[in-house]
Amino acid sequence: MTAGPTRSGGVPAPERPRTGSFSRLRRNLRRSPAPQALAFLAPALLLMVVLRLAPMAGAVGDSLFHYSLSTQSRRWEGLGNYIYLLSSPEFRQVLAVTALFLVIIVPVQVGLALLVATLLAERTPGIGAVRTMVFLPVAAPAAVAALTWGVAYQPKGVINAVLGWLGLPDQPFLSSSDQALLAIIVIMSWTGIGYWTMFLVAGLQDIPLELYEAAAIDGAGWWACFRRITLPNLRKTLAFVVVADTVSSVLSFVPVQALTQGGPSGSTRLIMYDLYNRSFALGDTSLGQAEVVLLLICLIGVVAVQFRLLSRGEA
């Protein structure tokens, strides 16, 4: 019988049994904050899986099938639903209208919100009351805002009455394919500008006053201060506002459903309304799910580009 090597003999210690590795791992884990962190994150992760990832996976799966309403049968369709959508002139118009809507509404809302925030950030008497008035429309439920504006837009509504008083001709607003989308943008901006202004005012108040004082000593004017101090220091807040505004605008639904149902001539048929109409009004859920997937891909692409552009130049 050969004696095993011993530590005292300077011979390398025998390999510890495998259970030893596990105990070490367990010891390390006990010292590491990872398990606690995971435990704290678990509810959020669970919700993310249940409410976001699982439905998304379900949408991708359903979009690859075709469910026939007349025969109640379901068959494998592959990319057929996507091909149907992308080759449909109506859906291509929906994409074009949604793109035009975003190209107008996001710069308008963010630009005006920035302008209003810059004015509201000034510490002048009575500014609290002015802020309240700017933020007030945010409290109006979307459906109430849409219906209120719908009444104002009517042929004999208050806006045409004001135009008439000014000697201008009546405007068709929601019944014109040239004006309806702009009319919807005005409704959404009425609440949107106040909402985004709140974030920008908070961002402006975080900029140290010393920077402006130093610039003033150096003789910088308002525009130079805005360009050299305000905008660079507001970059992160602006990035959030632009991205969040883009996402919320893509998901716009209530004014279209309440006032135009996508018309006239599809000029206000935004993607969320089209998706709702296909899925719930017409009952073609597989096509609706394909539209959800396409919407998500577009949204991820747009947001990624925005983040990239807005983070350019950051150290």
Add this chain to the structure above:
Amino acid sequence: MTRHRIGAGLALAGALTLTGCAASDGDPTPPTGGKVEITFVGTDPAEDLAPLLEAFMAEREDIAVNYENIPFDQYDNVIQQRVGGGDAGIDVLLVDAGAAAAYASRGLIVDLTDDLAEAQASSIPAAVEQSWWQDKLWALPFWTSATYLFTNKDLVEAAGLEPPTAAGERWTWEEVVDAAGRAQAAGAEYGLLFEQVDLYYQMQPLVESAGGGSGAKGADLLTADLANPGWIEALEWYGQLFADGVSPRGVDANQTANLFAAGQAAFFIGGPWAIYTLTEPERPIDYTVAANPYFKGGSPAMATGSWSIAVSSSSDAAEAAHAFVRFASLTTPGNAASVARIIIPPTNQAAFDDFIARIDQADAPHTAGMGELTLSELRQAAVNRPNTVGFTQLTDVVGRASSDIRNGSAVEPTLRRAQAELQSLWDRL
């Protein structure tokens, strides 16, 4: 200890869940004082249908009926989502004219063919046919409808014209537009208003009068036919009304009856239920009721058909639901009670006869002769909606095309695009 508490909590939650499941599976309709409870859904306000529910519950003390109102423009979606999703919270539902095939094909309503003989014996034939699809009866008759030409007597007489009457000759659309223009010249704000602007119900008689058909053809009524000469002629006329200012753009269906009642329009096309709105103002207008107009050289056509009543396929109290449906449709007291608080023709023959006798007095003297007019219109001019499984798509596409034309889109290209889109949607069925 903590672990024990968590374990006990989980056990309690599990027990409660199991208890809930057991209750849900074993006793699906919670009894209300020993009664089976069922839910009936429709688009009318609860108070309008209260007499029907009261009459039924007085007869069947073992069944309690609740009524739920769903807004009209969300009705199909809600039914599809709830009944299609197996929601046992809907036992009885109303089915609009033309929608029976679509609901049946989606498995939302159950076969009621066993009641066919009784339905044929007790009800107006057209109301039974409305729910007949693939040699089965899917819903029992409930209400039907008729539309009329309402005329503001003062506005038309101010233009030097004699208004049309119930007993007089049927006017053509050309005569109506001419008179509407003259009335506007004499001070009327609007010439002609439609109650259901752009909706298929309102558009179909125009197109049928011009010889365009329902828009659905073929053996299975799944071939789109929206761009034929009849459709183009009728929609050209419709678009011109709004282009010329005879009818206003930007005024939706919810407002037109009120505008007519307020004395702002010379003519109004609407159903008998509009009489309620006409009696509301403090100073009601002086009006006449006449037959639905038709195109010169075309045929008379009037929108008809209304809700039928069906048993939901997701009901877990189907027997009680069926009893209620039979009472509401096949019995004279039940069907008559359904219209006790609203002005709409019931389909049970005896209840219908009573309605015809009553309607002349609904807002006398304006409504004098309306009963006889209704009977003759249902015989001569009524056109029912096509019973196609693609009815939802048909109404959606026609509604949008009509709206676009109303707002100034060129008629023929719009109808060609609508036809192609509808066919593409139907091909997916």
